[in-house]
Amino acid sequence: xxxxxxxxxxxxxxxxxxxxxxxxxxxxxxxxxxxxxxxxxxxxxxxxxxxxxxxxxxxxxxxxxxxxxxxxxxxxxxxxxxxxxxxxxxxxxxxxxxxxxxxxxxxxxxxxxxxxxxxxxxxxxxxxxxxxxxxxxxxxxxxxxxxxxxxxxxxxxxxxxxxxxxxxxxxxxxxxxxxxxxxxxxxxxxxxxxxxxxxxxxxxxxxxxxxxxxxxxxxxxxxxxxxxxxxxxxxxxxxxxxxxxxxxxxxxxxxxxxxxxxxxxxxxxxxxxxxxxxxxxxxxxxxxxxxxxxxxxxxxxxxxxxxxxxxxxxxxxxxxxxxxxxxxxxxxxxxxxxxxxxxxxxxxxxxxxxxxxxxxxx
Numbered sequence: 001x002x003x004x005x006x007x008x009x010x011x012x013x014x015x016x017x018x019x020x021x022x023x024x025x026x027x028x029x030x031x032x033x034x035x036x037x038x039x040x041x042x043x044x045x046x047x048x049x050x051x052x053x054x055x056x057x058x059x060x061x062x063x064x065x066x067x068x069x070x071x072x073x074x075x076x077x078x079x080x081x082x083x084x085x086x087x088x089x090x091x092x093x094x095x096x097x098x099x100x101x102x103x104x105x106x107x108x109x110x111x112x113x114x115x116x117x118x119x120x121x122x123x124x125x126x127x128x129x130x131x132x133x134x135x136x137x138x139x140x141x142x143x144x145x146x147x148x149x150x151x152x153x154x155x156x157x158x159x160x161x162x163x164x165x166x167x168x169x170x171x172x173x174x175x176x177x178x179x180x181x182x183x184x185x186x187x188x189x190x191x192x193x194x195x196x197x198x199x200x201x202x203x204x205x206x207x208x209x210x211x212x213x214x215x216x217x218x219x220x221x222x223x224x225x226x227x228x229x230x231x232x233x234x235x236x237x238x239x240x241x242x243x244x245x246x247x248x249x250x251x252x253x254x255x256x257x258x259x260x261x262x263x264x265x266x267x268x269x270x271x272x273x274x275x276x277x278x279x280x281x282x283x284x285x286x287x288x289x290x291x292x293x294x295x296x297x298x299x300x301x302x303x304x305x306x307x308x309x310x311x312x313x314x315x316x317x318x319x320x321x322x323x324x325x326x327x328x329x330x331x332x333x334x335x336x337x338x339x340x341x342x343x344x345x346x347x348x349x350x351x352x353x354x355x356x357x358x359x360x361x362x
Contacts, residue, residue, distance in 0.1 A: 024182025
């Protein structure tokens with residue numbers, strides 16, 4: 001009887017989760033693809049990149065920025081105490097303004113330094129390990145010019161390489177990007193990614209003191225929270241031209257370090273919608289795992305845990321199919337099913353690491 005009662009109690013968050021995904025999916029489908037007008041945008045854009053020990057990857061990013069079709073731009077790289085020759089690579093691109101910090105001050109302080117130096121009306125942030133198409137900046141500039149938002153959330157995907165580990169990362173990251181896009185599309189943004197994030201310098205000035213300095217990570221999320229709290233306009237640009245591609249983690253250690261950084265900042269969130277989404281996802285993800293552990297004491301729990309896992313996984317599969325074409329990420333069952341099985345375990349481990357260990361940027 002206890003097992004049945006506990007199972008039916010778990011059905012409520014599963015049902016809420018289903019409604020949550022339905023709303024995100026409807027928001028995505030109802031949002032039209034961003035259409036640029038033919039009027040050239042006069043907005044000056046400042047691209048700010050914070051980098052530390054990225055000599056092996058930043059050259060690809062700077063080449064992409066050099067080839068952008070948009071001409072009203074400046075590129076600023078803040079080298080945060082690199083020891084691997086990152087600055088030497090940046091100096092081979094004469095159009096890039098390099099700001100060097102001798103001792104690492106962390107990403108938030110590096111970002112502040114870069115934006116203080118920026119002269120553009122629109123600040124565009126990306127990461128040193130990213131690449132993008134030639135129309136990326138032009139699309140973001142026109143989105144700002146046409147809609148006049150305080151912040152533009154733009155899509156990010158992880159490149160899908162040959163190994164199973166990296167392909168699973170691409171699918172898992174697509175689930176985060178899909179939730180980001182769907183929530184912003186219905187006017188309730190709950191996530192953003194500093195790898196592809198734009199905001200006005202005025203919005204930054206109103207919120208730069210609210211980045212929660214005690215957390216190493218979260219400059220993007222805390223900025224979004226502040227703009228949202230002040231009633232600022234936040235939009236998602238639904239355009240494949242605005243896509244940024246980032247690299248997957250190459251090792252399990254790097255993967256869990258990244259995830260623990262994401263988790264570590266969660267205690268600082270004050271936005272109720274962000275808190276609700278985080279708690280809901282954690283509940284429905286970990287519940288099947290808990291039921292499976294209880295199955296060692298009562299075999300009936302194994303079956304109930306399996307039912308919960310199948311229901312949640314079916315919802316996730318249906319939801320992700322809406323986004324796979326836009327993000328160009330394959331979604332075969334041979335990738336999705338192992339990911340769905342492992343997800344409760346590594347989410348639990350990531351939460352534990354993020355809450356118990358001190359994390360640092362790079």
